[in-house]
Amino acid sequence: MKLIASSALALMCTSVAAFAMGEGTCAAGKTLSEGTLTIATGNPAYYPWVMNDAPESGEGFEAAVAYAIADKMGFSADQVTWVRTSFDEAIQPGAKNFDFNMQQYSITPEREEMVDFSLPYYVSSMAVLTTQSVVDAGAEATLDSLQGLKWGAVATTTALPILAEVVKPASDPLLYNDNADVNAAIMAGQIDAALYDLPTALYLSAVVVDGGTLLGQFPPEQSENPDKFGLLMEEGNPLRECVDAAITDLSESGALAAIEAEWLAEATGVPVIK
Amino acid sequence: MTTSKVGNGAVSSRAKAPTRRELYEANVRRRATRIALISTISVGLAIFFLVPLAPGWEAVQRSFFNGRVFAATFPGLVEAFLLNVMIFAWSAPLIAVTGLAIALCRDTRAPALFPLRLFGMAYTDVFRGLPVVLVIYIIGFGVPGLGLPRPWNSPYIWGTLALVLVYSAYVAEVIRSGIDSIHHSQRSAAASLGLSDRDIMRFVVLPQAIRNVVPANMNLFIALQKDVALLSFIGPVEIFRQAGVYKSLYANFTPYVGAALIFLALTIPATRYADYLMNKQNRART
Amino acid sequence: MTGKLSLRGVRKWFGENEVCKGIDLDVADGEMVCLIGASGSGKSTLLRCMNLLEPIDDGAIFLDGVDIAEPGLDPQPIRQKIGIVFQSYNLFPHMTALENVMLAPRRVHGHGREELRPKVAQMFERFGLGDRTDHYPDQLSGGQQQRVAIIRALAMEPQIMLFDEITSALDPELVGEVLDVLRDLRKQGMTMVLATHEMGFARELADKVCFLEAGRILEQGPPDQLFSAPREERTKAFLSRVL
Numbered sequence: 001m002k003l004i005a006s007s008a009l010a011l012m013c014t015s016v017a018a019f020a021m022g023e024g025t026c027a028a029g030k031t032l033s034e035g036t037l038t039i040a041t042g043n044p045a046y047y048p049w050v051m052n053d054a055p056e057s058g059e060g061f062e063a064a065v066a067y068a069i070a071d072k073m074g075f076s077a078d079q080v081t082w083v084r085t086s087f088d089e090a091i092q093p094g095a096k097n098f099d100f101n102m103q104q105y106s107i108t109p110e111r112e113e114m115v116d117f118s119l120p121y122y123v124s125s126m127a128v129l130t131t132q133s134v135v136d137a138g139a140e141a142t143l144d145s146l147q148g149l150k151w152g153a154v155a156t157t158t159a160l161p162i163l164a165e166v167v168k169p170a171s172d173p174l175l176y177n178d179n180a181d182v183n184a185a186i187m188a189g190q191i192d193a194a195l196y197d198l199p200t201a202l203y204l205s206a207v208v209v210d211g212g213t214l215l216g217q218f219p220p221e222q223s224e225n226p227d228k229f230g231l232l233m234e235e236g237n238p239l240r241e242c243v244d245a246a247i248t249d250l251s252e253s254g255a256l257a258a259i260e261a262e263w264l265a266e267a268t269g270v271p272v273i274k
Numbered sequence: 275m276t277t278s279k280v281g282n283g284a285v286s287s288r289a290k291a292p293t294r295r296e297l298y299e300a301n302v303r304r305r306a307t308r309i310a311l312i313s314t315i316s317v318g319l320a321i322f323f324l325v326p327l328a329p330g331w332e333a334v335q336r337s338f339f340n341g342r343v344f345a346a347t348f349p350g351l352v353e354a355f356l357l358n359v360m361i362f363a364w365s366a367p368l369i370a371v372t373g374l375a376i377a378l379c380r381d382t383r384a385p386a387l388f389p390l391r392l393f394g395m396a397y398t399d400v401f402r403g404l405p406v407v408l409v410i411y412i413i414g415f416g417v418p419g420l421g422l423p424r425p426w427n428s429p430y431i432w433g434t435l436a437l438v439l440v441y442s443a444y445v446a447e448v449i450r451s452g453i454d455s456i457h458h459s460q461r462s463a464a465a466s467l468g469l470s471d472r473d474i475m476r477f478v479v480l481p482q483a484i485r486n487v488v489p490a491n492m493n494l495f496i497a498l499q500k501d502v503a504l505l506s507f508i509g510p511v512e513i514f515r516q517a518g519v520y521k522s523l524y525a526n527f528t529p530y531v532g533a534a535l536i537f538l539a540l541t542i543p544a545t546r547y548a549d550y551l552m553n554k555q556n557r558a559r560t
Numbered sequence: 561m562t563g564k565l566s567l568r569g570v571r572k573w574f575g576e577n578e579v580c581k582g583i584d585l586d587v588a589d590g591e592m593v594c595l596i597g598a599s600g601s602g603k604s605t606l607l608r609c610m611n612l613l614e615p616i617d618d619g620a621i622f623l624d625g626v627d628i629a630e631p632g633l634d635p636q637p638i639r640q641k642i643g644i645v646f647q648s649y650n651l652f653p654h655m656t657a658l659e660n661v662m663l664a665p666r667r668v669h670g671h672g673r674e675e676l677r678p679k680v681a682q683m684f685e686r687f688g689l690g691d692r693t694d695h696y697p698d699q700l701s702g703g704q705q706q707r708v709a710i711i712r713a714l715a716m717e718p719q720i721m722l723f724d725e726i727t728s729a730l731d732p733e734l735v736g737e738v739l740d741v742l743r744d745l746r747k748q749g750m751t752m753v754l755a756t757h758e759m760g761f762a763r764e765l766a767d768k769v770c771f772l773e774a775g776r777i778l779e780q781g782p783p784d785q786l787f788s789a790p791r792e793e794r795t796k797a798f799l800s801r802v803l
Contacts, residue, residue, distance in 0.1 A: 088521075188419040189424065190415075190418055462650065467668070467713070468668045
């Protein structure tokens with residue numbers, strides 16, 4: 001009964017939506033609630049991905065990309081709703097409360113066993129955040145020098161496998177719950193350096209960490225598995241095709257690069273680690 | 275004397291044939307066992323068959339009981355657990371010693387030592403009143419932030435200190451209750467022999483007090499074994515953190531289930547043993 | 561002062577309750593004094609005052625002419641000279657009989673275990689406990705425990721022994737073995753003060769019997785006189801109840 005009822009409803013909605021939105025409505029009938037695109041971000045959402053923790057403004061790289069994708073999928077800005085989730089909420093089994101989740105999720109084959117990712121919307125360099133005193137003590141942007149540092153990272157990020165595969169530090173890294181704790185450990189001198197995606201590292205070094213500085217970056221070309229950010233969706237989400245089409249469109253038209261240039265401009269000019 | 279004769283009579287008759295009462299009791303026992311068995315089996319079957327019928331069962335199974343992820347992560351979890359064991363191994367003796375010292379502070383009677391008594395009181399009040407994780411954060415990040423050089427700013431040192439501070443406050447209270455439980459006639463007897471206050475505490479009161487509170491302290495140390503995981507908040511990659519890393523890597527919660535199993539493998543025997551000690555003590559008292 | 565131990569006007573309050581109302585008592589060297597009287601008459605408290613387990617509120621206690629009840633005096637050295645045995649034995653349950661006995665000589669006099677062992681073993685032997693040295697208190701009968709408690713007090717070589725109703729908690733058949741110990745000590749010439757309900761024993765062995773009532777010594781004298789021809793009506797009434 002329920003099945004029949006809901007498919008009937010879906011059918012009805014599809015026709016209504018198709019009528020309302022005309023062409024480019026590949027999303028019709030596939031979203032959480034019809035005519036609305038529900039996007040999840042972090043709590044809080046960080047600069048420069050979302051400015052002032054206010055994704056509705058469309059300011060910040062991810063906020064801007066989100067609205068661009070929504071536009072391509074046929075949703076106006078008014079039809080976009082934002083929700084907040086943690087990483088754990090995003091991957092827990094059961095019904096999701098978002099159509100897609102956007103908070104710098106790195107695409108990995110292991111994760112793809114459990115959830116679906118869109119095509120990447122950003123390929124990030126990884127950058128080494130440290131403090132001036134560590135640099136003064138002789139740390140350099142070479143792998144040799146980096147191996148001797150005491151490392152930290154956020155436990156739930158892909159910085160960790162990259163650290164293990166590329167840097168191979170001499171002592172085991174210390175791991176933390178979030179950016180704030182990593183910064184506390186850097187400022188307490190418990191770790192010398194932490195690995196972040198470049199935009200985050202830039203923000204932290206400039207604004208949050210006292211005496212923070214970037215020692216260098218690992219550009220995506222250098223890594224076998226560069227850090228690619230994708231939109232996270234419930235496995236088997238029918239919306240995926242539609243989202244991928246939108247991202248392909250945006251990257252081919254150069255719109256994605258333009259957004260990147262607008263919000264992540266500073267990311268150039270950081271020395272490359274040899 | 276008469277009672278023991280009756281007892282002997284009962285024993286000899288039991289050798290021949292069961293008495294009416296014995297027959298009745300055996301019957302009651304058999305019935306009780308049968309009912310317990312039936313009810314346990316039906317509950318077990320119900321869980322086994324009904325839970326998988328839930329619409330989300332498949333998704334839950336894939337996220338929490340994923341054999342592939344379990345096999346891939348379990349050895350790493352066991353290895354990480356060694357760090358828990360190590361932290362526990364060096365924290366527990368420190369906690370025991372500090373707890374004892376604080377308990378003794380609270381028991382001082384000389385007026386000159388009143389500050390010590392006040393300190394003991396404040397210590398137990400403050401550290402029993404704070405969540406462990408808060409103390410770990412404040413001490414673990416705060417003290418090293420004062421500018422200590424490595425290795426003196428290690429999260430292991432200050433995280434351990436945080437555990438010691440909180441748990442020794444509890445242990446101190448338990449020991450103090452043990453000291454209070456020793457009847458004053460024991461102190462009188464020792465004093466009447468000319469022993470000093472110090473010797474009375476050391477040789478007469480404390481050995482008995484500590485023996486009385488072993489089960490209660492066992493429970494505290496089981497709790498400590500679990501709270502060691504909170505040190506992960508300030509950096510150390512112990513089992514809880516390692517499980518979190520795997521969770522993030524595989525986007526799957528199975529590593530947490532693995533970690534839970536490892537914890538239980540240690541804490542269930544320990545809890546059973548503590549209960550056994552407690553029961554033994556209660557029997558001895560009655 | 562006429563005695564080895566002399567009490568003069570000893571007063572003791574527990575809160576509002578005056579338990580000793582000015583007690584005068586002389587115990588001569590080698591003498592055995594028995595305190596008799598109803599429960600709550602102040603016998604136990606008086607004994608506890610004598611070895612300073614309870615500080616007295618007024619009056620004086622002289623040991624060999626020296627006032628030991630002077631406020632502020634360190635009670636420890638005095639307690640070593642005056643032993644006490646309690647109704648409820650109060651052995652240390654976590655120590656064997658031998659350890660119970662040796663603890664105080666070791667800690668207070670600084671004697672070594674080996675040094676003490678022959679002497680202590682001999683005392684166990686003498687009181688019929690030669691095979692009980694390594695038993696814990698809960699493995700001993702009441703009578704055996706009480707004998708260990710007596711040995712424990714004697715091991716400090718006190719000049720005076722106080723006994724606080726030491727047979728009251730015992731099964732009737734075990735009373736005899738403990739009283740035998742007291743007879744033995746009497747023979748040795750130990751100075752003793754007993755609070756007791758064993759009237760026959762008091763009559764047989766005491767040099768002096770004191771009848772306490774409501775915190776006062778109502779009547780005292782040699783046992784023959786006190787038991788056969790008490791002067792006070794209330795002594796008579798008490799004796800007729802217990803004899």
